[in-house]
Amino acid sequence: MTARTAAAIVSFAAGLGLAGCSSFYEIAVETPIQAKIDVSAFQRVLVAGFLTGGARAIDANTETARLLRSQLRSKQDMRVVDTDVLSLVDEVDRAKGQPPAAAGPDAEPRIKTEKDLEAYEQIFNNAEYWKKIGAEYQNPLIVTGSVMFTEVSKSGVVSRPQSVPNEQGLEEYRSVRTYTDMKGYALAPKFVFIDGRTGAQLYSETYHEEALYPSTQNTPALSSYFELMDKVLPSFLNTLSSQKIRGSRVLLK
Amino acid sequence: MRLRMWVVVVLLFGSVLPAYADRRSDAKDQVEFGISVAQRGLWKEAAYRWEKATELDPTYGAAWNNLGIGYEQLGRFDEARKAYEKAMEVEPNNTYIRNNYDLFREIYDRQNRRRDR
Numbered sequence: 001m002t003a004r005t006a007a008a009i010v011s012f013a014a015g016l017g018l019a020g021c022s023s024f025y026e027i028a029v030e031t032p033i034q035a036k037i038d039v040s041a042f043q044r045v046l047v048a049g050f051l052t053g054g055a056r057a058i059d060a061n062t063e064t065a066r067l068l069r070s071q072l073r074s075k076q077d078m079r080v081v082d083t084d085v086l087s088l089v090d091e092v093d094r095a096k097g098q099p100p101a102a103a104g105p106d107a108e109p110r111i112k113t114e115k116d117l118e119a120y121e122q123i124f125n126n127a128e129y130w131k132k133i134g135a136e137y138q139n140p141l142i143v144t145g146s147v148m149f150t151e152v153s154k155s156g157v158v159s160r161p162q163s164v165p166n167e168q169g170l171e172e173y174r175s176v177r178t179y180t181d182m183k184g185y186a187l188a189p190k191f192v193f194i195d196g197r198t199g200a201q202l203y204s205e206t207y208h209e210e211a212l213y214p215s216t217q218n219t220p221a222l223s224s225y226f227e228l229m230d231k232v233l234p235s236f237l238n239t240l241s242s243q244k245i246r247g248s249r250v251l252l253k
Numbered sequence: 254m255r256l257r258m259w260v261v262v263v264l265l266f267g268s269v270l271p272a273y274a275d276r277r278s279d280a281k282d283q284v285e286f287g288i289s290v291a292q293r294g295l296w297k298e299a300a301y302r303w304e305k306a307t308e309l310d311p312t313y314g315a316a317w318n319n320l321g322i323g324y325e326q327l328g329r330f331d332e333a334r335k336a337y338e339k340a341m342e343v344e345p346n347n348t349y350i351r352n353n354y355d356l357f358r359e360i361y362d363r364q365n366r367r368r369d370r
Contacts (some may be wrong), residue, residue: 024349025288025292027291027292027322029322029325029326030326031325031326031328031357031360032326032328033360033363033364034328034364245360247356249322249325249353249356249357250318250349250352250353251288251291251315251318251319251322252284252314252315252318252319252347252349252350253281253284253285253288253315
């Protein structure tokens with residue numbers, strides 16, 4: 001009797017608890033994300049140029065500056081300064097008294113690896129240099145950084161759908177695991193935000209993205225570059241302006 | 254002696270249960286109203302209703318879950334985390350709450366990494 005009563009009480013209590021979650025409603029949400037830095041003091045933004053290295057297939061400095069400028073024009077309030085893109089590699093070489101790197105698509109890049117890049121990155125800490133640039137363009141927020149765009153190749157087991165005829169002679173798809181050679185590109189951009197009034201660094205963020213394709217597929221470097229930059233852009237834009245992340249949640253009754 | 258103890262337990266349970274049921278019923282009304290206004294995008298009002306629901310019945314997991322979502326939509330992330338965690342404490346096996354919390358944590362952790370920089 002005692003055990004039965006206790007069991008009834010427990011099951012009733014459990015029932016009460018579960019009853020509350022019998023209905024649910026999926027709802028679309030837009031979670032607001034604050035900007036990473038306060039840019040209210042700036043009316044202008046200057047995408048100065050980037051230290052670039054790795055694959056020679058694209059001009060990562062020009063492409064990155066052009067892409068960021070067009071994104072900034074349409075997705076935030078500051079005026080985007082339209083000017084020639086700086087070659088920061090040449091700027092560093094000049095400061096060191098070295099001759100500038102040869103130009104042209106066949107020219108060997110000065111920065112081939114991350115280690116080469118380190119020697120050039122000191123320019124981001126050169127407050128005097130950035131202050132001078134800032135004064136030239138009415139003290140904007142300066143966007144600079146580095147972009148390493150390198151070729152990668154990897155081998156491994158991947159799953160892919162394969163059509164197989166079934167017993168009735170109809171084709172059906174099965175997932176088949178095969179050893180495949182893949183090649184593609186890796187993009188490692190670092191965005192540095194500098195106060196044009198003082199030359200001081202405000203914020204920096206580094207990303208790493210890879211896109212791999214079957215080795216038989218011929219993917220142009222430029223389309224792979226844009227595919228990879230697409231993944232990084234929302235976070236880049238969120239540095240300067242508030243964004244909303246779309247998703248869904250489940251409301252319970 | 255044992256029988257007398259059970260009589261006391263049943264009487265106590267019997268007197269507490271209607272009050273609990275009333276509170277849960279009032280809280281449920283608030284939750285339902287909150288859902289209907291949230292569906293119209295009125296998150297401030299919705300959060301207010303779910304706050305009321307959790308005050309009426311702090312053991313109501315759905316109310317805490319919805320409050321977490323409401324606070325999230327209002328950008329009140331620290332309060333959202335507390336509400337979600339309370340919902341999971343009340344209903345640890347509810348997968349809806351767990352999924353909502355996991356999705357929220359992705360955004361919350363990213364936001365906090367930024368604050369640390």
